Amino acid sequence: MKNNEGILLVLSGPSGAGKGTICKRLQKEIPIEYSVSATTRAPRVGEVHGKDYFFLNKETFEKKIRENEFLEWARVYDNYYGTPIDYVQGVLAQGKDCILEIDPQGAKQVKKKKPDAVYVFILPPSMQEQERRLTQRGTEKMYEIEKRISSAQEEISALEYYDYVVVNDEVSKAVEKVKAIIIAEKCKVQRHHCYL
Amino acid sequence: MKNNEGILLVLSGPSGAGKGTICKRLQKEIPIEYSVSATTRAPRVGEVHGKDYFFLNKETFEKKIRENEFLEWARVYDNYYGTPIDYVQGVLAQGKDCILEIDPQGAKQVKKKKPDAVYVFILPPSMQEQERRLTQRGTEKMYEIEKRISSAQEEISALEYYDYVVVNDEVSKAVEKVKAIIIAEKCKVQRHHCYL
Numbered sequence A, B: 001m002k003n004n005e006g007i008l009l010v011l012s013g014p015s016g017a018g019k020g021t022i023c024k025r026l027q028k029e030i031p032i033e034y035s036v037s038a039t040t041r042a043p044r045v046g047e048v049h050g051k052d053y054f055f056l057n058k059e060t061f062e063k064k065i066r067e068n069e070f071l072e073w074a075r076v077y078d079n080y081y082g083t084p085i086d087y088v089q090g091v092l093a094q095g096k097d098c099i100l101e102i103d104p105q106g107a108k109q110v111k112k113k114k115p116d117a118v119y120v121f122i123l124p125p126s127m128q129e130q131e132r133r134l135t136q137r138g139t140e141k142m143y144e145i146e147k148r149i150s151s152a153q154e155e156i157s158a159l160e161y162y163d164y165v166v167v168n169d170e171v172s173k174a175v176e177k178v179k180a181i182i183i184a185e186k187c188k189v190q191r192h193h194c195y196l
Helices: A019-029 A058-066 A085-093 A104-113 A127-137 A142-161 A171-187 B019-029 B058-066 B085-093 B104-113 B127-137 B142-161 B171-187
Strands: A008-012 A037-039 A053-055 A070-076 A079-084 A098-101 A118-123 A164-167 B008-012 B037-039 B053-055 B070-076 B079-084 B098-101 B118-123 B164-167
Touching: A008 A019, A008 A104, A008 A171, A019 A098, A019 A171, A058 A070, A058 A079, A070 A085, A070 A104, A079 A085, A085 A098, A104 A118, A104 A142, A118 A171, A164 A171, A164 B171, A171 B164, A171 B171, B008 B019, B008 B104, B008 B171, B019 B098, B019 B171, B058 B070, B058 B079, B070 B085, B070 B104, B079 B085, B085 B098, B104 B118, B104 B142, B118 B171, B164 B171
Parallel strands: A008 A098, A008 A118, A037 A053, A118 A164, B008 B098, B008 B118, B037 B053, B118 B164
Antiparallel strands: A037 A079, A070 A079, B037 B079, B070 B079
């Protein structure tokens, strides 16, 4: 953790907790970079390399895995997804803060490589509320939703690896809390080596 | 640290750093109780027992010292000053946050009895600026000022005992930072035992 380095904010939590919405709001309201993921899946119409994703072929991706160039990665069916270390480090080295929105399994991988990042767990106000949100989204099939809810309980048990928990009962309040966390983290004594 | 307990915010720093001003502003802007000190000095005109100070006689104060009833105490010339534990605990138990404005020697004592309090060090933007502030205040003699400045360097070396450092280059910004620290502290995973 260097004094002039930006903060890596790892925003995680169960599906349907609303972490995506919080991330989008944060990006609008404060200067923070969004970590761009790498993937081997084909670009969709309108997606831009280096903005939406870094589109890599399978060989390049696997080479990067071997060379330890991802903060985390996962294989979903036939495609790889991952967070390139060099991109994140580049942002932080410029003194900019970087946000990484990721599922708890990914966050656990990141924690091993970046223990000094700030880990925020977004929690839906209740499991019932979470179910409602997932159903409302309307993009997933019922069996997917049920699978997600049962795994959510498991994910919450991973809370101990996190620094902060933000209950997303109201998006604007949750966003204010995450902003406060960033401000507070910048005040941490460990980030002020120059005085020690 | 209980889930429903208020936060004890220990605000410290060298003389002239502006901690008094920050405290007053915080009390106006957010619901936070100010820790009331005990003293053996005589009340001044208008001072109210239980509001400005708890005015105790010497015997009572010394008994409380022996019975370990102060978070910290000090003898200044012929008078005692101290922070009664029961007052602070009472405030916290009601779920209210409590602010304790104190010099670094006192904060060090408090740290031993309340390691889970939140320790914020207010730092003047520069030693030069601090000298100007102390001189402007006009309430201290020159030799007092010099003594304070030389001890300030020493006090800053105590920074490692603190959680946060807030550079008071602009009061309103410093106040916002302290408010963010309180919000962030309430989001700490350790304060959410119910999920663990």
